[in-house]
Amino acid sequence: MSYMVEGVELETDNDGFLLEPNFGEEVVKVIAEAEGLTLTDDHWSVVKFMRERYQEDGHTPNFRNMVSMLTENDDSIDWKKRLYELFPMQPNRQSSKVAGLPQPLGKGGY
Numbered sequence: 001m002s003y004m005v006e007g008v009e010l011e012t013d014n015d016g017f018l019l020e021p022n023f024g025e026e027v028v029k030v031i032a033e034a035e036g037l038t039l040t041d042d043h044w045s046v047v048k049f050m051r052e053r054y055q056e057d058g059h060t061p062n063f064r065n066m067v068s069m070l071t072e073n074d075d076s077i078d079w080k081k082r083l084y085e086l087f088p089m090q091p092n093r094q095s096s097k098v099a100g101l102p103q104p105l106g107k108g109g110y
Contacts, residue, residue, distance in 0.1 A: 005030050017096070017103035023051060027100040035089070035098060043086055043098070046070075050099040060104050063092040 003010045003018075005027050011019045016034070018027075028047055032039050049070060050060050061069060063083075070079040083091035087098070096104050 003027065003030050003034065013103055015097075015103060018100055019102060021054065021102060022100040024100065028098055031098050031100065035094060037087070037098065040086075042082065046083070046086060046095050047099040049073075050095050050101060054096075054099070054101050060092065060096045060101060062104075063090075066092055066095075 001012045001014070001016050003012065005022070005024065010022060010027065013019060016031075028044075029039065032043070037043065049066075053069075054060050060066075067079045067083065070077075070083075083095070087094035093104055096102075
């Protein structure tokens, strides 16, 4: 499997995660469409968060840490519920994929 983004073929693993991170905006749109997601501002906020975590930590947070960190940033939202609304196919994994990041390490990332 691969994604075609602006005329460039991006390689993926067997689960559809990019082998190399891509921080372009267009890659998010292409992968979201392939995942059957219609992007909203909340999707983009989570994508930005996941990309920042990846760039700072070298990996994405697991779901529990993801909820905790997002709640620290904005406790007016029930992030556990909201993440499943935004990314119904395992929020940690699906948001990482849509963000153009490699597959999270271990079960649900670290």
